[in-house]
Amino acid sequence: MLTVSCGFSAITMASLDSNDGEFLTASPTLFQLALVLFAYIALSNLRFLLYNTASRWRGPILLLGHGGRERPPLPPGPKKSEIDIAKLRHNPWLTFREWGKTYGPITSYTLLPSPLTLKLLSPYYQHHTTIVLNTSKSITDLLSARSSIYSDRPVNWMTNELARRKWNVFNIRSTEGRFKMYRRVLGQGMREGCSNVNGSTVEQGKSSKGGNGGEWGAIQEEECRMLIKALVKRPDDFLAEVRRSAVAVILKLAYGFQIGGNDDHFVRLIEETFALSSSLLVPGKYLVEFFPILRFVSDRFPGAGFKRHAKEVGQRLDRMSRAPFQWTKNQIASGTYLPSFTSKLLTSPTPYLSPSPSAGLSLDSDSEKEDIITWCSSALYVGGGDTVVSALSTFFLVMQLYPAVQARAQGEVDRVLAEAGRFVRLGDWNEMPYVVAVMKEVLRWGPPAPLGIPHSVTKDDTYGGYLIPKGSKVVPNIWAVMHDEEMYPDPEKFSPERHLGENPQPDPTQFVFGFGKRVCPGARFAENGLFLNIANILAVFDISKARTFDGKVKSGVEIEPCVRWTTSVTSHLEPFTCRITPRASASHLVETVLEMEDPVADGLHDQPL
Numbered sequence: 355m356l357t358v359s360c361g362f363s364a365i366t367m368a369s370l371d372s373n374d375g376e377f378l379t380a381s382p383t384l385f386q387l388a389l390v391l392f393a394y395i396a397l398s399n400l401r402f403l404l405y406n407t408a409s410r411w412r413g414p415i416l417l418l419g420h421g422g423r424e425r426p427p428l429p430p431g432p433k434k435s436e437i438d439i440a441k442l443r444h445n446p447w448l449t450f451r452e453w454g455k456t457y458g459p460i461t462s463y464t465l466l467p468s469p470l471t472l473k474l475l476s477p478y479y480q481h482h483t484t485i486v487l488n489t490s491k492s493i494t495d496l497l498s499a500r501s502s503i504y505s506d507r508p509v510n511w512m513t514n515e516l517a518r519r520k521w522n523v524f525n526i527r528s529t530e531g532r533f534k535m536y537r538r539v540l541g542q543g544m545r546e547g548c549s550n551v552n553g554s555t556v557e558q559g560k561s562s563k564g565g566n567g568g569e570w571g572a573i574q575e576e577e578c579r580m581l582i583k584a585l586v587k588r589p590d591d592f593l594a595e596v597r598r599s600a601v602a603v604i605l606k607l608a609y610g611f612q613i614g615g616n617d618d619h620f621v622r623l624i625e626e627t628f629a630l631s632s633s634l635l636v637p638g639k640y641l642v643e644f645f646p647i648l649r650f651v652s653d654r655f656p657g658a659g660f661k662r663h664a665k666e667v668g669q670r671l672d673r674m675s676r677a678p679f680q681w682t683k684n685q686i687a688s689g690t691y692l693p694s695f696t697s698k699l700l701t702s703p704t705p706y707l708s709p710s711p712s713a714g715l716s717l718d719s720d721s722e723k724e725d726i727i728t729w730c731s732s733a734l735y736v737g738g739g740d741t742v743v744s745a746l747s748t749f750f751l752v753m754q755l756y757p758a759v760q761a762r763a764q765g766e767v768d769r770v771l772a773e774a775g776r777f778v779r780l781g782d783w784n785e786m787p788y789v790v791a792v793m794k795e796v797l798r799w800g801p802p803a804p805l806g807i808p809h810s811v812t813k814d815d816t817y818g819g820y821l822i823p824k825g826s827k828v829v830p831n832i833w834a835v836m837h838d839e840e841m842y843p844d845p846e847k848f849s850p851e852r853h854l855g856e857n858p859q860p861d862p863t864q865f866v867f868g869f870g871k872r873v874c875p876g877a878r879f880a881e882n883g884l885f886l887n888i889a890n891i892l893a894v895f896d897i898s899k900a901r902t903f904d905g906k907v908k909s910g911v912e913i914e915p916c917v918r919w920t921t922s923v924t925s926h927l928e929p930f931t932c933r934i935t936p937r938a939s940a941s942h943l944v945e946t947v948l949e950m951e952d953p954v955a956d957g958l959h960d961q962p963l
């Protein structure tokens with residue numbers, strides 16, 4: 355989504371370009387426009403002169419040439435005129451992979467006019483170069499090995515400044531002191547919650563046997579049974595139920611908030627959060643992204659609707675993250691709260707949420723501490739809802755496409771559970787290598803975030819003889835790596851076997867959760883949840899292709915599910931059909947879940963959001 359962010363302005367500026375000849379005989383209006391532009395360029399560059407350090411003087415000097423020394427070229431890539439924007443807007447990871455085959459592992463492009471035109475228009479040009487990394491080596495060499503300079507995020511003026519979301523965990527610049535604080539809070543908070551009572555962790559087969567995934571594991575096990583119950587009762591609504599379950603887990607984890615059995619209030623709320631956030635990121639829609647000076651235009655000025663929109667969205671998002679936080683605080687005050695990420699930070703001594711002057715971190719007040727917790731908690735539900743839904747939906751699709759894989763995984767689950775008459779627990783992880791391999795293959799076959807989240811680089815860098823300019827957007831093509839034929843032969847085939855044996859193929863979890871100092875803090879929690887859901891769904895259900903209904907279901911014709919992916923930061927399969935039937939061998943598990951009472955929602959609905 356973010357990689358095609360320049361389309362509209364490209365058109366606007368291209369038309370300015372093509373009018374070059376008319377400029378000399380310009381009408382007064384055009385002349386005035388030219389004057390304004392000239393003034394803008396002069397002012398922007400003056401700003402560089404006045405405020406920037408000596409090393410940044412290249413801003414104005416760029417206008418003249420190469421800053422007095424030879425700069426290496428940008429990585430190769432298609433010219434603007436060669437880019438099919440419509441194609442790039444749909445599943446851009448596919449186009450990027452094609453470019454990789456033509457131009458090599460690292461590609462650059464811009465949808466804006468030629469650098470010279472743009473340098474004249476804006477000294478912020480460098481922020482509009484996108485560098486795409488198409489191989490595991492280039493990604494690891496840059497985003498992991500050079501993470502000290504590659505962990506920034508590209509500036510988005512609508513979101514960061516105008517909607518006042520610059521402290522959001524996903525957007526925060528890596529140069530801010532708070533960035534380190536967030537990473538410590540999220541890292542420690544998620545790690546501690548996933549630890550067993552004895553401090554060991556349930557993770558990737560390295561754990562001690564019988565681990566329980568800690569407090570967060572208990573939440574995941576409970577909600578997994580609720581999902582099984584919902585699937586028994588409403589199998590045709592499996593996609594909606596998966597979504598509801600992901601939201602339930604995350605709200606309990608983040609705030610200790612329990613959503614009701616059929617309650618979709620918060621599902622809608624979270625979807626609204628995504629829609630509102632995305633409305634600020636519409637590719638190329640807002641000129642302020644290219645001319646940041648426009649952010650100073652008065653709200654009431656004609657054409658300043660973008661400022662009013664950003665303000666409104668910012669206020670709404672702010673209320674959405676503060677209300678659940680306040681709810682948890684009230685619950686703590688009343689003495690009736692469930693342990694959660696937020697309540698733990700508010701009630702126990704948290705050494706990782708203390709000032710660290712050496713790192714430039716100071717906490718001036720309790721309100722600042724609360725502000726940090728609010729941002730971190732809300733990041734959990736933004737990061738942990740949609741991604742998990744994407745992976746679980748993929749699981750339902752591949753199980754119907756690969757029945758032999760399903761049968762083998764069910765065989766393993768049945769063997770481990772044998773006569774135990776219970777559900778799969780996190781402690782069974784080590785006994786179920788094939789199920790773990792299914793989970794890894796789901797993440798490889800359909801990576802939930804195919805292009806990750808764009809990084810940015812804090813200073814000019816060179817790689818393979820090419821320049822990666824400071825401020826450029828750096829996009830890891832995770833999808834291309836997960837479908838690289840050299841790493842994963844026959845990559846389109848869903849084959850958990852590739853992750854087993856003495857020489858398993860590279861572990862996809864090294865890639866799908868991102869890189870360097872931005873790596874996903876919820877990775878372990880996500881893997882635990884996926885393992886539990888996959889294993890228990892296989893224990894209880896058979897998944898097959900849906901059939902057309904002709905009165906006698908058995909004779910209906912099988913419906914081939916459509917396999918198409920949406921384009922967004924998190925990519926989903928477009929809705930598809932599926933047949934989910936309880937297995938005869940699991941009747942006792944079905945009885946158990948049907949006896950469970952539906953949870954009653956806590957009173958968070960009453961909060962003004």
Ligand code: HEM
Nearest residue numbers: 524733737738741802803806807867868869872874876880
């Ligand atoms: C299958 C599930 C998941 C996948 C594939 C996934 C993937 C990712 C990716 C690719 C990133 C960007 C990393 C980068 O910039 O290099 C990310 C960031 C993040 N994820 Fe996840 N994630 C998943 C689940 C979760 C869960 C369950 C949580 C929380 C409970 C979570 C919280 C976050 C947060 C807070 C960030 C922002 C980190 C930052 O910008 O510093 N994610 N995730």
